[in-house]
Amino acid sequence: MASKQKLVVIGNGMAGARAVEEILARGGADQFEITMFGDEPYGNYNRILLSEVLNGSHDAADIFLNPLSWYADNGVKLHAGVRVEKIERRARQVIGQNGEMEPYDQLIIATGSVPFIPPIEGLYGADGSYKPGVFVFRSLDDCNRITEYAMNKRAAAVIGGGLLGLEAARGLQNFSLAVNVIQRGNALMSQQLDSPAAAILRTTLEQLGIAVHVDKNTSHIIGSERVEGLQFSDGSKLDCELVVIAAGIKANSAIAARAGLAVERGIVVDNHLRTDDPRIFAVGECVQHRGQVYGLVAPLWEQAKVLADQLTGTNPDSAYHGSKIATKLKVMGVEVASMGIIDPAHEGDEVVQFTEAKKGTYKKLIIRDGRLVGSILLGDISKAPYLAQAYERNTPVPEERLSLLFDIGAPSEATSVETMPGEMQVCNCNGVTKDKISLCVKQGKRSLKTVMESTRAGMGCGACKALVSQVIEWACGGATEEDPSAHYFVPGVPLAQPELVAKIRERKLKSVSAVFGELAGGVEDPASKPGLASLLSTLWAGDYIDERDARFINDRVHANIQKDGTFSVIPQMPGGVTSPAQLRRIADVAEKYRVPLVKLTGGQRIDLLGVKREDLPNVWRDLGMPSGSAYGKRYRTCKSCVGVEFCRFGLGDSMGLAQKVEQRFQGLDAPGKLKLATAGCPRNCSEALCKDIGAVAVEGGRWELYVGGAAGAHIRKGDLLCTLDSQEDVLKIAGRFMQFYREHARYLERTYAFVPRIGIEKVRAIVVDDSEGIADLLDEAMQRSVDAYKDPWLEGDAPATSHQFTETLSIVQ
Amino acid sequence: MEVRLGPIATIPEGEGRTYRVGDERIAVFRSRDGNLFATQASCPHRGAPLADGLFGGATLICPLHALKFDLRTGTAQNSDCTLRTFPARLDASGHILITLND
Ligand code: SRM
Ligand SMILES: Cc1cc2nc3c(=O)[nH]c(=O)nc-3n(C[C@H](O)[C@H](O)[C@H](O)COP(=O)(O)OP(=O)(O)OC[C@H]3O[C@@H](n4cnc5c(N)ncnc54)[C@H](O)[C@@H]3O)c2cc1C
Ligand code: SF4
Ligand code: FES
Numbered sequence: 001m002a003s004k005q006k007l008v009v010i011g012n013g014m015a016g017a018r019a020v021e022e023i024l025a026r027g028g029a030d031q032f033e034i035t036m037f038g039d040e041p042y043g044n045y046n047r048i049l050l051s052e053v054l055n056g057s058h059d060a061a062d063i064f065l066n067p068l069s070w071y072a073d074n075g076v077k078l079h080a081g082v083r084v085e086k087i088e089r090r091a092r093q094v095i096g097q098n099g100e101m102e103p104y105d106q107l108i109i110a111t112g113s114v115p116f117i118p119p120i121e122g123l124y125g126a127d128g129s130y131k132p133g134v135f136v137f138r139s140l141d142d143c144n145r146i147t148e149y150a151m152n153k154r155a156a157a158v159i160g161g162g163l164l165g166l167e168a169a170r171g172l173q174n175f176s177l178a179v180n181v182i183q184r185g186n187a188l189m190s191q192q193l194d195s196p197a198a199a200i201l202r203t204t205l206e207q208l209g210i211a212v213h214v215d216k217n218t219s220h221i222i223g224s225e226r227v228e229g230l231q232f233s234d235g236s237k238l239d240c241e242l243v244v245i246a247a248g249i250k251a252n253s254a255i256a257a258r259a260g261l262a263v264e265r266g267i268v269v270d271n272h273l274r275t276d277d278p279r280i281f282a283v284g285e286c287v288q289h290r291g292q293v294y295g296l297v298a299p300l301w302e303q304a305k306v307l308a309d310q311l312t313g314t315n316p317d318s319a320y321h322g323s324k325i326a327t328k329l330k331v332m333g334v335e336v337a338s339m340g341i342i343d344p345a346h347e348g349d350e351v352v353q354f355t356e357a358k359k360g361t362y363k364k365l366i367i368r369d370g371r372l373v374g375s376i377l378l379g380d381i382s383k384a385p386y387l388a389q390a391y392e393r394n395t396p397v398p399e400e401r402l403s404l405l406f407d408i409g410a411p412s413e414a415t416s417v418e419t420m421p422g423e424m425q426v427c428n429c430n431g432v433t434k435d436k437i438s439l440c441v442k443q444g445k446r447s448l449k450t451v452m453e454s455t456r457a458g459m460g461c462g463a464c465k466a467l468v469s470q471v472i473e474w475a476c477g478g479a480t481e482e483d484p485s486a487h488y489f490v491p492g493v494p495l496a497q498p499e500l501v502a503k504i505r506e507r508k509l510k511s512v513s514a515v516f517g518e519l520a521g522g523v524e525d526p527a528s529k530p531g532l533a534s535l536l537s538t539l540w541a542g543d544y545i546d547e548r549d550a551r552f553i554n555d556r557v558h559a560n561i562q563k564d565g566t567f568s569v570i571p572q573m574p575g576g577v578t579s580p581a582q583l584r585r586i587a588d589v590a591e592k593y594r595v596p597l598v599k600l601t602g603g604q605r606i607d608l609l610g611v612k613r614e615d616l617p618n619v620w621r622d623l624g625m626p627s628g629s630a631y632g633k634r635y636r637t638c639k640s641c642v643g644v645e646f647c648r649f650g651l652g653d654s655m656g657l658a659q660k661v662e663q664r665f666q667g668l669d670a671p672g673k674l675k676l677a678t679a680g681c682p683r684n685c686s687e688a689l690c691k692d693i694g695a696v697a698v699e700g701g702r703w704e705l706y707v708g709g710a711a712g713a714h715i716r717k718g719d720l721l722c723t724l725d726s727q728e729d730v731l732k733i734a735g736r737f738m739q740f741y742r743e744h745a746r747y748l749e750r751t752y753a754f755v756p757r758i759g760i761e762k763v764r765a766i767v768v769d770d771s772e773g774i775a776d777l778l779d780e781a782m783q784r785s786v787d788a789y790k791d792p793w794l795e796g797d798a799p800a801t802s803h804q805f806t807e808t809l810s811i812v813q
Numbered sequence: 814m815e816v817r818l819g820p821i822a823t824i825p826e827g828e829g830r831t832y833r834v835g836d837e838r839i840a841v842f843r844s845r846d847g848n849l850f851a852t853q854a855s856c857p858h859r860g861a862p863l864a865d866g867l868f869g870g871a872t873l874i875c876p877l878h879a880l881k882f883d884l885r886t887g888t889a890q891n892s893d894c895t896l897r898t899f900p901a902r903l904d905a906s907g908h909i910l911i912t913l914n915d
Binding site: 430453454455456459513516522523524525526527529530547548549550552553556561563564565801802803806807808809810811 | 818822825831834876880
């Protein structure tokens with residue numbers, strides 16, 4: 001066996017330790033003998049929580065991420081409390097402060113940042129160290145020193161009104177002393193806030209008892225033995241006994257510079273986190289990548305992964321492309337979110353703004369070409385998760401800008417995650433509380449997917465998913481992980497939708513088992529089966545090889561399973577139109593099979609609930625009506641109103657159109673349900689405006705076509721796609737839109753999510769104006785699917801699998 | 814006690830079926846990679862017919878509330894519920910044999 005390589009890591013902070021975790025997760029223990037140096041005499045802790053330690057809400061012991069035992073358990077040798085003084089590149093070794101020497105084959109520098117100290121006189125005592133009463137705020141030791149000194153003092157000042165300064169001020173408030181924040185410029189948090197937001201924040205802070213001094217340049221520290229006050233360049237003074245300098249940070253790159261590595265604002269690295277010495281990598285705040293130096297944790301999680309992929313060779317294609325960061329924080333109990341630019345920068349940048357200064361609420365969005373390029377939220381940040389996603393992924397935002405600032409129609413998430421009681425239910429479908437999610441995070445699950453899998457939170461109606469994400473984020477102090485499978489079409493096949501479709505077409509994979517066999521190493525994931533089945537049926541229509549085990553039970557027996565294992569039967573009733581004969585037949589069937597409940601559905605038809613599995617074939621035969629497909633992810637119904645034939649306001653034949661729609665699209669598979677409606681006039685009695693597709697008759701014999709509407713767990717008014725001249729055109733464009741959706745949506749993504757993700761302008765360009773020249777292809781593909789349709793209820797007389805409708809088999813000897 | 818349930822062809826590949834054995838109901842699953850599993854027939858959570866679940870490898874997803882069970886051990890990935898499992902195999906003539914623990 002080849003001997004292991006020596007991997008040395010300088011810096012045992014958040015980035016260094018995370019990089020080692022990622023390396024171990026990739027089996028790195030077999031490749032490397034790992035040695036770490038940490039200037040601080042501890043294991044790795046969550047630096048973000050230092051202000052909570054300072055303000056007393058967390059114990060120092062609670063913030064450790066990797067206690068000393070972790071290093072021993074994982075075979076990592078740690079020099080705790082040992083600073084590395086020198087990197088000797090030619091000899092390939094590093095030298096610690098007491099002469100400890102460690103040779104390396106590969107080296108990682110993760111030295112973080114050091115506080116930036118502005119030129120102020122009187123900072124240092126005679127011995128060259130900080131004068132008693134002067135502190136910086138970077139480490140657990142700083143925190144302990146401040147705590148010790150602050151006892152029984154009357155006044156403190158924080159130099160720096162940025163994020164770190166305000167965190168320090170919040171911590172200091174805990175010591176019942178007067179807290180002053182000194183800001184050199186005229187606005188607080190100038191990196192994250194524009195001036196109106198800064199002004200609101202300032203008022204809020206002042207109400208909380210913090211004195212904010214702006215435009216104050218500290219020239220020197222008064223007091224010969226210890227701090228007694230501050231002197232400003234405008235001649236004014238401030239009495240205080242304690243000063244925390246939080247004026248910014250700079251990359252801690254001196255050791256790299258001394259070793260002759262390229263250093264600008266930070267240690268210069270490439271997309272693999274490699275310095276200009278191929279054996280030396282760097283990660284975290286000490287790094288400069290594509291001209292950027294970062295001061296938050298999110299980017300370093302991404303960097304650590306790429307670094308580990310590269311070092312271990314597990315994924316040579318992996319690369320770091322820089323981070324777009326959305327910051328979410330709480331400053332003295334005030335919630336703040338900020339991302340991207342804070343003021344418009346280009347001509348044509350659109351600004352959407354809302355201010356309610358009295359309540360401390362401020363919201364601002366900057367939109368460029370339909371995409372979010374910046375946002376500031378203060379006070380109410382309930383929209384932050386959505387906006388951050390739109391910003392990070394650069395997806396188009398809805399036309400209706402108001403909905404970006406407020407939740408209209410949907411119940412508001414008034415409770416902030418932090419103040420939410422632990423026993424409060426986050427997922428109302430599966431009864432998962434905040435505590436249960438926190439516990440799961442503590443056990444090491446840090447992504448939405450893994451938490452959902454182990455708690456089932458968010459797996460019911462799905463409406464709470466955003467809140468679940470927020471709780472996870474809160475529980476791991478911002479250090480969430482994104483599960484790579486979040487981008488896969490289905491979790492069990494590691495490919496995003498476009499790549500998956502390409503591979504399926506290229507290798508002509510026509511069945512679900514073939515996909516697992518060729519693209520997932522033969523490993524079947526049951527949760528992925530229905531998604532693949534839906535996609536394959538869309539791609540191959542009549543040529544799809546339909547394996548029944550890939551279907552959810554509803555789609556195996558063509559009815560909806562009930563809580564007691566019986567089924568509900570909903571026959572087709574296009575446009576909600578029925579007849580006395582049909583009603584009589586339904587009544588007879590209900591009596592004959594002792595159906596426990598007959599109910600009108602929200603989809604304008606009749607539901608026979610509680611049918612026994614064995615009776616299904618007979619019920620269908622006696623009804624003599626086609627399946628209404630009230631199960632499965634597919635075309636469901638087209639509701640209608642009475643329309644022009646009877647209604648005094650009617651402008652178009654909504655009933656007739658609904659029947660044609662149903663005839664054409666019945667049973668069509670799709671990534672999500674498709675619920676349609678037609679309305680005879682804009683009064684919209686059939687609710688066509690909030691359907692996946694809605695057609696509304698308008699004056700002049702024309703039809704408005706709306707797409708992307710919803711009124712279930714999520715409420716959204718559809719976007720007007722186009723106005724058409726005839727019913728034939730409605731069928732054609734609606735069909736083309738459906739095919740486009742079928743081919744491009746993620747599995748289970750309803751049109752209310754799909755349309756805003758793509759952007760209605762782009763949907764219109766492709767579907768109506770044929771900007772990509774694919775209209776004919778879409779129309780042909782839709783026609784093939786329509787032609788391939790067979791009424792599933794015919795299987796009642798010709799079962800597709802052995803004992804398809806048998807509830808319990810008896811033993812055959 | 815070993816019980817012979819009938820020919821394997823009764824269960825389509827990748828699916829499960831429920832058998833009545835005396836006054837007990839047993840779900841038997843036949844995986845696409847050639848394994849057989851037998852468990853209690855109804856879900857310990859709210860009594861769903863487990864044979865109706867989505868199934869692959871040795872994992873079964875309950876059709877009602879998506880509890881995920883490992884059919885080899887009967888343990889659930891996302892809850893404390895546990896299934897009773899029974900050894901299952903094929904005899905020389907392709908019939909399913911399960912062993913009931915009495
Ligand atoms: C039967 C019916 C309720 C009724 O008695 O009226 C019904 C029953 C169910 N709905 Fe519904 N929905 C029914 C109309 C609706 C409507 C109204 C409509 O279709 O016009 C909506 C809102 C419109 C929409 O979907 O945009 C609706 C929004 C939902 C949702 C939320 C979807 C969403 O993404 O917002 C779910 C959950 C889901 O899809 O995951 C759902 C899921 C369900 C399921 C299938 C739950 C399940 O997975 O088993 C229910 C089956 C009950 C059963 O025992 O059979 N049902 N459901 C309605 C059947 C209509 C029909 O004739 O086909
Ligand atoms: C009070 C405070 C609050 C913060 N709040 C947030 C927040 O809310 N959200 C957010 O995203 N970020 C926040 N941050 C920033 C976040 O903590 C940093 O981005 C993160 O810690 C950077 O990780 P790092 O490993 O690069 O540096 P560090 O965590 O600083 O680790 C570097 C380590 O290397 C050691 N070291 C340095 N030189 C040597 C040497 N020569 N030899 C041996 N060891 C050495 C240091 O002692 C240190 O332990 C906050 C920071 C502070 C101080
Ligand atoms: S029918 Fe719809 S709203 Fe009613 S309980 Fe079932 S899923 Fe919920
Ligand atoms: S009955 Fe099986 S998960 Fe609820």
